[in-house]
Amino acid sequence: MNKEINLSVKEEFVSNYKNGYPLISKESIVDWTKVSQEGTIVKLTDPKNNFIAKGYYGIQNKGYGWVLTAKEDEKIDADYFAKKIKTAVEYREDFYSDEETTAFRVFNGEGDGVGGLTIDYFDGFYMITWYSIGIYELKVAILDALKSSVNYRGIYQKKRFDGKGKYLDDADDFVCGERADAPIIVKENGANFAIYLDDGAMVGVFLDQKDVRKTIRDKYAKGKTVLNTFSYTGAFSIFAALGGAKKTTSVDLAKRSLPKTREQFSVNNIDADKQEIIVEDVFNYFKFAVRKKLLFDMVVLDPPSFARSKKHTFSASKDYVNLLKEAIQITNKGGVIVASTNSANFSMMTFSDFVKRAFKELNGRYKVEQTFSLPKDFRVHNKFQEGNYLKVMFIRKIG
Missing domain, CATH: 2.30.130.10 (PUA domain)
Known part of the structure; x- marks a missing residue:
């Protein structure tokens, strides 16, 4: 060291x-x-x-x-990291034994004692994400610790920092063990996801929304028309369809969202041709929906904290109220808006105020039916609540 x-x-x-x-x-x-x-x-x-x-x-x-x-004489070496990883694995023992869920977070940064580092599990494969050059410099010790602490088929990595020289030379996401198929099929609460471990920054699904997706499937989707905005690879749409939704509409600006979403429907034996997948700026789609007088029983809002398109710039802290107003206008009376944000810049209380403002400005009425934050595997440090970034509200439009 x-x-x-x-x-x-x-x-x-x-x-x-x-x-x-x-x-x-x-x-x-x-x-x-x-x-x-x-x-x-x-x-x-x-x-x-x-x-x-x-x-x-x-x-x-x-x-x-x-x-x-907090121990002055404690060495920061492979043994140190092995203790942290083994404790984290034990905390998630119920996930490892759940045959219906084979993808989850094993190590969640400062929540498990090492900020700047996450480790995710995908059916025997482990994905390490390094969030700074500093933690990446400790890579050898952390890798040794992981390999000594778990049984693995293969280990992959993602680098979420701007590195030069030697950091760029290590460009392959594959680290050791066996290479995964592209894709591998993992399960989440019984549903399937096609995951790519060595294909850019993202693997195909955000694991922190597992409880929200399950709730949509089990409690809200049956017989409903569902609009999934900022849909990425369509994960919310998959769970809505599996829950018996009448029809899902997935909207995302990225061209890759179309084949990726079709693939996720396919691995769940859902006919993608009976769903609607649209490559479009979400804000343009809202205008289209208002013009065509389209209404949905459920609207899912899960935007990135910050996004930019040719005509629009979105910042969750500044623009979420207007986003909600767009959604409210195309939600049926009695329908549900699933409002979500991963922005750590404001609290759930502030997020609740966004909802209140949006409905007030439209002279509407609503009821918050359920709220969610991070699931159990995304462990949060009790002295660092900023790490509990996820905020989700199920909002019933009642007038």
């Missing part, structure tokens, strides 16, 4: 780190010039040079590093 460097914490941040706050922020450290190489192990000390915690230096959008331990 790299040489450890002391970093002095500003007085006003000391109590946070003593109480277990895991994110090392840019603002909390007196002098960052003392450390230059990402992946360096850093000791946080108070203004009197007393030890507080130990972590690593790695820049990502959230901050400049993560706390790993």
Whole structure:
């Protein structure tokens, strides 16, 4: 491991780190010039040079590093990471034993003790995602730890940072073991998903929405017309169709969404020709739907936190109210809007206010029937609630 460097914490941040706050922020450290190489192990000390915690230096959008331990003499090596991974695996024991779900998160960053790192499981294959050069510099120890902690068919990786030189040279997502089929078929609550482990940044499904999809299938879809916006590969549409929806309409701007969504219908033995899959800017589709007086029994809104098309820029924190207003206008009375966001920039309370504002501005009435945050496998650090980014509301339009 790299040489450890002391970093002095500003007085006003000391109590946070003593109480277990895991994110090392840019603002909390007196002098960052003392450390230059990402992946360096850093000791946080108070203004009197007393030890507080130990972590690593790695820049990502959230901050400049993560706390790993409050023990000064604990080594950050393969044994350290193996303990963390084994604890995480034990926490998810019920997922491993569930034959109806063969894809889930095994290690969720700071929620399992190592910020900047996630590990997902896909029917015997493991996918590591590195969120900074800093955590990637610790790759050898983390890989050794994973290989010693689990039985695996193969291991893959995704790099979610802008690296140069040696980081780009390691371009293949495959790491070791056997290569997966393209696609492999995994299960989620009995449904099938076609997953590509070595095909760009995404694999084909977002695992954090599993409880929401199951609820749509089991409680809301039967006999309903369903509009799935920002549909990606159509996962919500698949579960709606499996739940007996009268018809699903999936809308996404990406051209790949059409063949990918058809594929997901196919692996679930659903006739894609009886569904509607549209490659279009969602905001243009809303205007089309209003013009044609189309109404749906359920509208799913799951936009990215930020998105840009030729004519529209969407920011969840600024534009979600207007997005909701668009959806309300094409939802049948008595229908349901599934409003979702993965933005960590605002709370569920603020999200609830967005809903209230949207209905008020349209003189509408509503009832919130259910809310969801991250599922069990997406473990959240109790001192870092910002990590509980997912917010979902099932909203009944009653007038």
